[in-house]
Amino acid sequence: MLVDFKRPSSHIKYLSSLTSDDWINLALSNPIEILIDHAHCERKAAGVAIQLMFRYPAEPSLAEVLSPIAREELEHFEKIIYFLKDLGHSLKAIKPPPYGAELAKNIRKEEPNRMLDSFLIAGLIEARSHERLSLLALNSENKSFKFMYESLLESEARHFGIYWKLANTKFPKEETYKRLDELSKVESEILSKTFFLPRVHS
């Protein structure tokens, strides 16, 4: 299939690469699998926010922002489950792409670097989800899927902003920019290695 896909007029500028037409094509052809995968992404993102709350239980002003993120991820998780249910589908375990595990390998072990990397990687994942859900919302011809993608994507950008702000509140600006640049290149590099199943982060 050769089409000119619509591209969003703006995207989160910190991503080092834009998503390929091949991915858009694969994802648009497999909307159910993409949504099941995205439900798992929301569940995992809630898990990450809560994990950070556990790791730094007394860090000032951290729980106040992470807890609402976790709640919103869970709301979206439920929203997708019910959407799928209406279509006769249900949540199932599916093979995840290597994306999350590969990214996590880049979290440095010692504090406070571990905290900085955790914030930035959580943010980059949200940024990439936002870019890809925007592409799906723009190019999907099925209205109910289109609305679904639209209803999910705004919070992904907002969550990126929250993680980025957290990083910049707790670390010097120069350090966060430098490290985000490094991790953003790693993120694009991971996505450049093709994973042949339709996933949000394949």
Add this chain to the structure above:
Amino acid sequence: MLVDFKRPSSHIKYLSSLTSDDWINLALSNPIEILIDHAHCERKAAGVAIQLMFRYPAEPSLAEVLSPIAREELEHFEKIIYFLKDLGHSLKAIKPPPYGAELAKNIRKEEPNRMLDSFLIAGLIEARSHERLSLLALNSENKSFKFMYESLLESEARHFGIYWKLANTKFPKEETYKRLDELSKVESEILSKTFFLPRVHS
């Protein structure tokens, strides 16, 4: 201090023992520490619900009930943080009582027993929180704390009901009653060993 504490007219009947006057006394004298501990309990309870969603990602109708539980625990977590903040206190790491870890030792390793025990223990913790928050709500002389306890306790009883229903949906009734009876005795036994700090489950 010798007082006749008020006792709720009803409680979740599955608890094998009622809380002692000594605990009520200690908790009423240390409301800030109790609330900090309870905030951590809510955070941990959200963690448990999400952990179960991760462990059984494709179990039918599990995520639909666990995800809202996790969201509600996080809402309460945030509520307590802001309540404490208004009083000039903030969340801090405090030594937890051995309760949670001791209870977890009773979760059998092999499935499906592991699932049954996880539901029942999560439920028993909610039941005990409900009993103790009810005692604090009834006996606290400070109105703002009283309202705070009241606003938290209803959902604890409801969550017990959800875990209990989950257990009874997925396992034979005879088995769930027998195992709940065993675990409930273990729970009371753990609490009978005094832990001298004011905690919700000390």
